[in-house]
Amino acid sequence: MKAMVLNKLCDLSSCSEPLELTDIPDPLPADDEVLIRVSVCAVCHTELDEIEGRTPPPRFPVVPGHQVVGTVERAGRDVTRLKIGDRVGVAWVYSACGKCRYCRDGNENLCGEFRATGRDADGGYAEYMTVREGFAFPMPDVFTDSEAAPLLCAGAIGYRSMRLTGLKDGERLGLTGFGASAHLVLKMVRHRYPSSEVFVFARSEKERAFARELGAAWAGDTCEEPPEFLRAVIDTTPAWKPIVEALKWLEPGGRLVINAIRKEEADKEYLLNLDYPAHLWCEKEIKSVANVARRDVAEFLELAAEIPIKPDVQEFRLEDANRALLEVKGGRIRGAKVLRI
Ligand SMILES: [Zn+2]
Numbered sequence: 001m002k003a004m005v006l007n008k009l010c011d012l013s014s015c016s017e018p019l020e021l022t023d024i025p026d027p028l029p030a031d032d033e034v035l036i037r038v039s040v041c042a043v044c045h046t047e048l049d050e051i052e053g054r055t056p057p058p059r060f061p062v063v064p065g066h067q068v069v070g071t072v073e074r075a076g077r078d079v080t081r082l083k084i085g086d087r088v089g090v091a092w093v094y095s096a097c098g099k100c101r102y103c104r105d106g107n108e109n110l111c112g113e114f115r116a117t118g119r120d121a122d123g124g125y126a127e128y129m130t131v132r133e134g135f136a137f138p139m140p141d142v143f144t145d146s147e148a149a150p151l152l153c154a155g156a157i158g159y160r161s162m163r164l165t166g167l168k169d170g171e172r173l174g175l176t177g178f179g180a181s182a183h184l185v186l187k188m189v190r191h192r193y194p195s196s197e198v199f200v201f202a203r204s205e206k207e208r209a210f211a212r213e214l215g216a217a218w219a220g221d222t223c224e225e226p227p228e229f230l231r232a233v234i235d236t237t238p239a240w241k242p243i244v245e246a247l248k249w250l251e252p253g254g255r256l257v258i259n260a261i262r263k264e265e266a267d268k269e270y271l272l273n274l275d276y277p278a279h280l281w282c283e284k285e286i287k288s289v290a291n292v293a294r295r296d297v298a299e300f301l302e303l304a305a306e307i308p309i310k311p312d313v314q315e316f317r318l319e320d321a322n323r324a325l326l327e328v329k330g331g332r333i334r335g336a337k338v339l340r341i
C-alpha cells in the first residue's frame with residue numbers, strides 16, 4: 001500500500017519534506033483488530049511535535065495520522081461488534097492495557113501502556129491501517145468523511161477539557177487562546193450549558209472578533225480585565241503568561257484546565273509574577289489535560305452530531321501531506337486540513 005512515512009526526526013525550518021511516499025506491506029489485522037481502508041485523515045499540529053521531536057515516536061519508520069475515517073475491510077476472528085463495510089473513525093487513543101485502575105475507570109488516557117495512533121503505532125497517512133475493534137468509533141451519518149476527521153482530535157480533547165472543568169449550566173467559563181480546539185469548546189458550551197457565559201482571552205483582534213461572532217459574551221486581550229470572575233478557565237496556548245493572568249480571574253474554588261501537550265520555554269520567567277494571594281489562594285485549582293479517553297471521543301461525536309458541528313475543511317492528496325504540514329506550521333489554519341486517500 002501507499003503511505004507517507006516518517007523515517008527520522010527533522011527540523012521543519014530547514015527540511016520541507018519530512019515524510020516520504022513509500023510502498024509498504026498492507027497491515028494484517030490481529031484477532032481482535034479490524035483492517036480499515038482509509039478514506040481521509042486530518043492533519044494535526046501534533047504531527048509537527050512528532051516530526052520535530054517534542055513528542056517523538058519510539059521507533060521508525062512510522063506512519064503518522066490520528067484523525068482517521070474509513071471503512072472496515074477485514075475483521076479478525078474475535079471481532080464481534082463491527083462488520084465489514086462499517087464506517088469508523090480512529091482517534092489519538094490507539095490502545096491501552098485494559099487492566100490497570102485508570103483503564104478500569106475509563107481513564108485509559110492515563111494508562112502506563114497508553115499508545116497513540118500515528119506515533120506509537122502506524123496511523124492514517126496511508127491506504128490502510130489496523131486497530132483493535134474497541135478503539136474504532138462508529139461515525140454518525142450527519143458528517144461526511146472530511147467533516148468527521150478533524151473532529152476526532154481537537155473536538156475530543158476540547159470535550160475532555162470541558163468535562164474536566166466540572167462546569168455547570170449558568171457558571172461562567174473563560175478560554176485563553178482561541179484556536180481550533182477552543183472554538184469547538186465555545187460551540188459545545190453554548191449548546192450544553194446555554195445559560196453559561198463564555199469569556200475569551202486572545203491576542204489577535206481577528207480571533208476576538210471570531211469569538212464574539214460565535215457567541216462569546218466578552219472577548220479581550222490576554223491581560224485585559226474581564227467584566228466578571230470565572231468559575232473555570234481552559235487554556236490552549238503554548239505560553240505561560242496567559243495562565244498566570246487567567247488564575248487572577250478565577251472565583252474561589254475555581255479551576256484552570258491546561259489543554260496543551262507541551263509549554264514553550266520562551267516566556268517561562270512570567271511565572272515569577274505568580275502572586276499567591278491573587279492567583280492561588282482560596283482553593284483555586286490547576287489541572288492539565290492528557291490525551292483523550294475513548295469516552296471523550298464517543299461522547300463528543302454524539303454531541304457534535306446533535307449541535308451539529310461541521311468544520312470547514314481543505315482537502316489535499318496523500319502525496320501532498322508535506323505541503324499540508326508546512327501550511328499548519330506556517331499558521332495558515334483557517335479550516336482544517338484533510339488528506340484524501
Ligand atoms: Zn491531534
Ligand SMILES: [Zn+2]
Pocket residue numbers: 096097098099100101102103104108111112113
Ligand atoms: Zn491501563
